[in-house]
Amino acid sequence: MxxxxxxxxxxxxxxxxxxxxxxxxxxxxxxxxxxxxxxxxxxxxxxxxxxxxxxxxxxxxxxxxxxxxxxxxxxxxxxxxxxxxxxxxxxxxxxxxxxxxxxxxxxxxxxxxxxxxxxxxxxxxxxxxxxxxxxxxxxxxxxxxxxxxxxxxxxxxxxxxxxxxxxPLAPGILQEKLQQEGLNEMDAKLLSVLTNSLTEALELAQDDWFAGARKIVIQWVEMYTTQPEDIYTYIHQYWIPHFKDRESQERGLDLLILGFKDILHQHIYTDANTILLSNDPSKLEKRLITFSQAQLLTILNQILMAKRKLKANVQPTLVIEQLALQIQR
Ligand SMILES: [Zn+2]
Structure with missing residues (x-):
């Protein structure tokens, strides 16, 4: 400069x-x-x-x-x-x-x-x-x-x-820097809303755990459209073993928020540029039918509530089970 x-x-x-x-x-x-x-x-x-x-x-x-x-x-x-x-x-x-x-x-x-x-x-x-x-x-x-x-x-x-x-860098500037460091646009955008630290964003981008977390969350959201009856089993099979401590559980819920925000933003803006988590925007169409805007707002509140429960040391498995069932209703 x-x-x-x-x-x-x-x-x-x-x-x-x-x-x-x-x-x-x-x-x-x-x-x-x-x-x-x-x-x-x-x-x-x-x-x-x-x-x-x-x-x-x-x-x-x-x-x-x-x-x-x-x-x-x-x-x-x-x-x-x-x-x-x-x-x-x-x-x-x-x-x-x-x-x-x-x-x-x-x-x-x-x-x-x-x-x-x-x-x-x-x-x-x-x-x-x-x-x-x-x-x-x-x-x-x-x-x-x-x-x-x-x-x-x-x-x-x-x-x-x-x-x-x-x-700390503003999300837009952080995204630019991450792209300069070789990340693709989608990853850079996602990481720039999850953290405002370049170091942490670059670490997450290299981190297998984070890549796994992202997949698990995307799959979870998708299952409400494709096979809602299996979600409870899915949570036990994939979520609970992957998100072991409170920090990772909170990060998982942050990702889940973004997953549902993606659907909400599609309702409102119908613009693929607002997508943060989902890597296959074509699948979002179906989710728009599964979730109305009002439902999505309720869900986002429920996830925030779940984050609060984690902070208050409520047993994490219980928090996630409750959340999965609440979203289904
Ligand atoms: Zn000079």
Missing amino acids: QTWEEIEKIQPVASRTIMNSINKNRISHAYLFQGDRGTGKKEMALLLAKYLFCMNRQGVNPCNNCINCQRIDSGNHPDMHWIEPDGASIKIEQVRNLQKEFTYSGMESNQKVYIIKDADTLTVNAANRLLKFLEEPSIETTAMMLTENGHAMLSTIRSRCQIIDLQ
Whole structure:
């Protein structure tokens, strides 16, 4: 992303905070960008770095054209350093090396930037070393730390940074990102309504359990049209063994909600674009006859009620049996 206005589309608050600091000429010496994977931490850090080094700034934005902007884009600006975990953690040697490099004064200019990725993986020693570094900032050194687990950072480090909270992605943006990661449109759309975390969505997309869960739910919904008398057996044979703990049971009910919403949306919009769960839209036609709009609204309420019962620790098998029978009525 080349401008703050572009980033503003996915991270309005965070990008306005930074634009504001730039306008007031109050850029911090240390930033902590915290947010889930895919929320724009790296993009924001790189854009700010470019702005700091740019020789031809355009308002709050870098020109994206000068030699410094180009060197940052290609990852080889001599005064900008990246630190990433070496194995599972960021070690004290890495922080030491950074300090050494920074003491060779003014390679190009006095401006220096370092970006620490996965900053929550700093070992205690590395963090303490870094802390000293943060406490004696030279005027033109800017530290940017990126983390998905802000709460896991040492409070001594957090307190020295301006914290920029990145928000979970909106469903449309998450769907776009998932498609960029290679998911097909249907899967991306479904996952973007089940979670707002890119990491979790990508994990679910790879997860055999989730693929199985989806099939079981689709089949369950379909059986009300094709063989309602077998649903009780089906639940015992497939649902109960698959959804073992409360978290998975709740996810199963979320999928079931989407299964019935698909039918409701077909009643209302008659548009295949609104389908989330069912992978064979042609089958939805028959379900429209099985369920009226009023019935569907009742069913959605019953599923929500079942979710509440799970939360209240009612025995899960009982909750699902009751729900299956309620829907049949
Ligand atoms: Zn530039």
